[in-house]
Amino acid sequence: xxxxxxxxxxxxDVPPDTDVVRYGEYGLTLVRPGTGxxxxxxxxxDPAAARRFAASFGTIDTVxxxxxxxxxxxxxxxxxxxxxxxxxxxxxxxxxxxxxxxLVHCNGSYPVEEEAESLAKRFPNxxxxxxxxxxxxxxYGAWKIIHPDGTRLFAAGWHGEDVDHWxxxxxxxxxxxxxxxxxxxxxxxxxxLHAAVNVFSWxxxxxxxxxxxxxxxxxxxxxxxxxxxxxxxxxGNMAEIWLEE
Numbered sequence: 001x002x003x004x005x006x007x008x009x010x011x012x013d014v015p016p017d018t019d020v021v022r023y024g025e026y027g028l029t030l031v032r033p034g035t036g037x038x039x040x041x042x043x044x045x046d047p048a049a050a051r052r053f054a055a056s057f058g059t060i061d062t063v064x065x066x067x068x069x070x071x072x073x074x075x076x077x078x079x080x081x082x083x084x085x086x087x088x089x090x091x092x093x094x095x096x097x098x099x100x101x102x103l104v105h106c107n108g109s110y111p112v113e114e115e116a117e118s119l120a121k122r123f124p125n126x127x128x129x130x131x132x133x134x135x136x137x138x139x140y141g142a143w144k145i146i147h148p149d150g151t152r153l154f155a156a157g158w159h160g161e162d163v164d165h166w167x168x169x170x171x172x173x174x175x176x177x178x179x180x181x182x183x184x185x186x187x188x189x190x191x192x193l194h195a196a197v198n199v200f201s202w203x204x205x206x207x208x209x210x211x212x213x214x215x216x217x218x219x220x221x222x223x224x225x226x227x228x229x230x231x232x233x234x235x236g237n238m239a240e241i242w243l244e245e
Contacts, residue, residue: 011061011235016082020242023077026103028112028130030119031214033148035094039215042092045069049096050089050224058115059102059234060087065227072097072218084238085230090223095214097223102230103132105142105156106237110167113154116144124148127213129206134241143202145170145209151178155202166197172205179212 035042047069055063070088076099078084088099103111112130119128125148133141142156153170173193176186186193189204210216230238 011232018081020078024134026132027099030096031127032094033125035214039217045222046091047224049091054089054226058118060228061231062229063226067225069222070225072221072223085227088223088225102234104241106241110142112142113144120146129210145175147178163198168197179209
């Protein structure tokens with residue numbers, strides 16, 4: 001359903017069929033207290049709650065169009081600039097998940113951290129886990145984990161680059177303790193708590209922490225797809241990172 005009453009003014013200065021020149025993954029998950037890890041325990045997707053969450057998300061200026069629901073397991077990668085206007089939100093009871101290319105980090109700003117901290121103020125008892133990775137000649141990533149007991153971790157940098165060039169706050173060991181992650185679980189996930197930050201398995205740690213509080217399997221689930229106008233800052237960051245060689 002198109003929201004024809006809403007303005008279509010865009011902050012983009014390139015055509016919608018402009019190719020995305022890099023591949024990346026981006027998402028944020030919020031888990032409220034009392035959510036179980038059994039997929040059967042989650043209710044069906046709530047489109048109205050998804051719309052409200054998208055409209056309140058810090059990278060999004062306006063939700064322009066509700067494009068219905070899509071399988072939660074479907075590929076969310078962007079191929080053109082028009083695809084960068086699409087965000088997906090799943091709301092399954094205590095679990096809310098957003099897949100948004102506006103989470104891209106650029107010029108020293110880290111939306112995965114900013115949006116996670118903003119949500120932590122609204123939902124102080126929730127677990128929040130966010131990440132964004134981009135493939136250049138080597139991978140660049142940013143990861144944020146918030147546990148309601150106050151434990152926080154943020155890491156960002158080039159995989160394999162000098163550790164002095166990484167941004168890091170918090171400790172993987174503290175995250176493991178907060179989420180009750182055992183040594184065998186770390187080993188099975190290929191996580192070495194003593195590994196250098198530039199080769200550490202940050203994505204694996206995020207998945208393992210999330211698995212402790214919510215189901216990871218989205219088989220059979222749906223989520224909402226929206227066309228949005230991102231904020232001017234988010235649009236500028238996306239243009240630089242996703243569209244410029």
